[in-house]
Amino acid sequence: xxxxxxxxxxxxxxxxxxxxxxxxxxxxxxxxxxxxxxxxxxxxxxxxxxxxxxxxxxxxxxxxxxxxxxxxxxxxxxxxxxxxxxxxxxxxxxxxxxxxxxxxxxxxxxxxxxxxxxxxxxxxxxxxxxxxxxxxxxxxxxxxxxxxxxxxxxxxxxxxxxxxxxxxxxxxxxxxxxxxxxxxxxxxxxxxxxxxxxxxxxxxxxxxxxxxxxxxxxxxxxxxxxxxxxxxxxxxxxxxxxxxxxxxxxx
Amino acid sequence: xxxxxxxxxxxxxxxxxxxxxxxxxxxxxxxxxxxxxxxxxxxxxxxxxxxxxxxxxxxxxxxxxxxxxxxxxxxxxxxxx
Numbered sequence: 038x039x040x041x042x043x044x045x046x047x048x049x050x051x052x053x054x055x056x057x058x059x060x061x062x063x064x065x066x067x068x069x070x071x072x073x074x075x076x077x078x079x080x081x082x083x084x085x086x087x088x089x090x091x092x093x094x095x096x097x098x099x100x101x102x103x104x105x106x107x108x109x110x111x112x113x114x115x116x117x118x119x120x121x122x123x124x125x126x127x128x129x130x131x132x133x134x135x136x137x138x139x140x141x142x143x144x145x146x147x148x149x150x151x152x153x154x155x156x157x158x159x160x161x162x163x164x165x166x167x168x169x170x171x172x173x174x175x176x177x178x179x180x181x182x183x184x185x186x187x188x189x190x191x192x193x194x195x196x197x198x199x200x201x202x203x204x205x206x207x208x209x210x211x212x213x214x215x216x217x218x219x220x221x222x223x224x225x226x227x228x229x230x231x232x233x234x235x236x237x238x239x240x241x242x243x244x245x246x247x248x249x250x251x252x253x254x255x256x257x258x259x260x261x262x263x264x265x266x267x268x269x270x271x272x273x274x275x276x277x278x279x280x281x282x283x284x285x286x287x288x
Numbered sequence: 289x290x291x292x293x294x295x296x297x298x299x300x301x302x303x304x305x306x307x308x309x310x311x312x313x314x315x316x317x318x319x320x321x322x323x324x325x326x327x328x329x330x331x332x333x334x335x336x337x338x339x340x341x342x343x344x345x346x347x348x349x350x351x352x353x354x355x356x357x358x359x360x361x362x363x364x365x366x367x368x369x
Contacts, residue, residue: 218350225353228360256346263346 058158068166070155075163078140111135114262118269119276127272130180134173135265138164142227142257146234146250162257165227167220174216174223177268185275193275215271219264226260289369297366301359308355312348319344 058069089104097105111132115124118131144150145162153160163169185193197208230253237246323341327334361367 218354221354221357222350225350225357225360229353229356256349259342259346263343263350266343 056158058155070158070160071163071166074160114265115269119273131265131269134268135261138264139261146253162227164223165231167224170220170224174220178216181271181275184272188276223260223264293368297362301362304355304359308352312351315348316345
């Protein structure tokens with residue numbers, strides 16, 4: 038009874054949680070609506086970057102100017118966390134995380150996905166699905182392990198017993214809680230935004246949900262920033278080790 | 289679903305998100321108060337303080353969101369049902 042929630046009062050005020058448009062691929066069940074929206078987001082980002090870099094001017098104009106602003110913003114995220122010397126190789130990863138999450142969140146809030154009918158479930162922000170956020174968080178885990186190994190080899194494991202071996206269980210636990218908290222934070226925030234807006238639209242269809250929608254835009258932007266910042270901070274921690282943390286931050 | 293499990297899940301869901309809101313509420317209040325103090329003492333640092341404050345508020349907010357995730361799981365994807 039409670040496992041599915043489905044209100045259908047207005048054509049634009051549907052609220053569906055736990056329903057998915059399944060694609061079957063071999064023995065796997067895929068959430069088709071997430072794939073469609075994330076392909077849309079990826080396409081949007083690709084088209085924007087291709088258009089902005091196709092005919093580059095020395096004095097940037099229009100789209101190129103905007104994309105240069107975006108690039109500088111993303112570069113500052115990486116630089117603030119990783120430091121002047123280390124940030125360049127990790128800029129593509131951190132930047133892609135930020136841009137994909139940001140555009141996904143805002144596409145869920147700004148685009149009228151509900152106009153497009155699909156057989157089951159509904160189109161919404163791809164980051165409102167736990168699978169997307171877990172994938173992003175596991176990628177972040179892989180990235181910081183790779184960073185640590187590449188920089189320090191097997192000495193990377195010294196960080197587990199560095200101040201004292203008593204903290205070994207906690208150090209190991211940290212590797213599991215990092216992706217868990219990253220993924221739950223993003224998933225919960227985006228789904229909560231959508232639920233709050235949907236419930237308010239259900240109660241009062243006009244004008245009243247607007248301030249909450251603005252708040253949702255704000256929090257989803259902040260969440261994208263938080264995810265990218267944390268990913269960069271974890272990579273920095275793996276690169277530097279626990280001992281000399283925080284010395285050359287805020288450069 | 290068993291009505292007992294259903295009612296217990298609903299109560300647990302409300303408790304999860306309600307209790308999870310207490311700590312971060314206090315923490316966010318403390319942080320915002322200190323930030324206002326800092327801005328009053330040093331108005332030229334407002335931009336930096338606001339940026340840091342927003343980031344830390346998002347971290348505290350995520351604690352409540354964990355409770356919310358638990359309650360959403362209980363309501364929409366209950367493993368006990």
